[in-house]
């Protein structure tokens with residue numbers, strides 16, 4: 001995993017070391033060193049939370065720009081995430097938004113919501129399989145999937161081995177383009193995902209375990225918003241029509257995916273802290289009766305992604321207002337196979353799905369790791385245990401770990417230093 | 427190498443914090459590189475113990491001794507004690523109130539679950555005095 005490519009990075013010139021992001025990071029990946037934030041890349045899950053809290057715009061989510069798309073691509077297909085539909089005031093028809101994307105210069109649009117409906121159907125089929133581990137955990141949010149790999153090794157086998165909708169959409173869009181335009185060569189077609197978050201960018205760069213992504217570019221929803229805002233609301237009613245149903249569109253909000261399973265025994269949790277609590281509970285065997293667990297790293301689901309513009313709850317209300325204009329479902333799996341739990345290969349991720357990555361490990365030698373742990377405990381007892389963050393670590397506990405790992409020194413604890421000064425020990 | 431010991435106080439008044447010690451232990455075991463299944467067994471056993479202490483005994487203490495080849499979890503409380511250990515070991519047996527059960531706790535999985543996930547479970551209990559559970563998970 002050394003080569004994992006991140007999409008959240010730091011602009012060192014803008015960072016003032018204010019520590020706001022320090023304690024917000026769910027994996028304790030951030031430290032302040034020499035007055036600036038640094039991210040430990042083996043721990044970062046690209047959840048984008050630090051991007052959201054940094055008032056100084058020092059934490060950035062890295063996206064491609066529409067203007068950077070290579071001219072060798074003759075056919076550029078936009079893949080709008082359903083969260084995009086909730087961003088615009090005055091947008092009354094999804095078709096108007098799709099038309100606006102074409103007007104931006106895309107050659108075609110393939111709605112990710114269409115694929116979400118297919119993935120729901122595949123998931124329903126998967127849930128019928130006899131020997132699967134329950135609860136099944138959604139694989140749609142890449143930040144959650146990465147968190148599970150780093151921190152919940154025993155839950156790796158619970159993760160749904162089916163492609164996230166955006167990947168299915170990218171593949172389906174390319175296939176459709178080749179069929180409709182036989183003059184095109186595969187290498188002339190590109191897919192451009194309009195993403196609510198940096199986690200999806202990391203997914204496109206790194207794939208999911210063994211499965212490589214076919215998405216060529218990931219642009220930020222904010223970027224697209226900037227180009228399109230104010231264009232709607234004048235009753236345009238363009239010729240373009242949405243090809244998705246409301247069931248697919250709802251995937252943008254927490255619970256939307258789970259709802260598509262037609263079962264009451266599901267749980268949907270959003271926001272990182274809630275998601276972590278739920279994962280701990282599953283690992284402790286506390287939720288045995290559940291069939292399915294949908295977890296989203298962002299508040300409200302993808303409508304709360306770090307690259308969205310609108311307040312998640314306003315966006316959600318707008319999305320739901322489309323339910324009067326869209327049918328429930330519009331996209332169905334075409335399979336010859338009559339088995340109720342059959343899933344076509346092209347919807348499945350390659351095995352093994354998830355391998356555990358243990359970046360928290362103090363040492364590969366267990367005895368050495370235990371010795372270090374004993375030292376951490378000793379140092380922790382000496383610390384003030386007030387988690388003030390002045391040392392640059394999010395908690396006194398992580399500071400003790402950093403001291404033992406040799407990344408900082410006891411003297412970096414200012415509270416302890418002050419006490420020593422007052423007591424005349426220095 | 428002598429055992430590494432972690433001590434936790436389990437607050438009997440606070441349902442929402444029940445399970446915190448097991449989460450903390452889980453992290454430490456991961457940091458020391460114990461295999462995932464060992465970590466899971468420890469955390470389930472410890473979680474059940476914590477919940478039991480909160481429901482029945484108004485809290486208590488948890489001590490976890492880590493050695494390279496085994497992990498020993500000692501849970502001690504000054505609660506009412508267990509009058510009939512054999513009965514308490516039966517799956518589905520529970521003395522918890524309906525209210526606690528509707529919160530999803532105390533479905534009677536406590537002791538049997540602890541036994542299932544550990545190599546040994548020793549119960550010392552005296553009615554009116556308290557209970558001490560000693561569980562060993564082998565690596």
Ligand code: SF4
Pocket residue numbers: 014015016017018019020021022032036037053054055056057058059
């Ligand atoms: S929030 Fe973090 S990245 Fe932003 S200025 Fe403060 S320390 Fe730097």
Ligand code: SF4
Pocket residue numbers: 008024025026027028029030039043044045046047048049050051
């Ligand atoms: S993106 Fe998330 S995991 Fe990565 S440093 Fe920021 S808060 Fe931490």
Ligand code: SF4
Pocket residue numbers: 047140141142143144196197198199200296297298301302303304305306
């Ligand atoms: S919840 Fe959605 S927007 Fe947020 S990180 Fe996960 S995939 Fe991205």
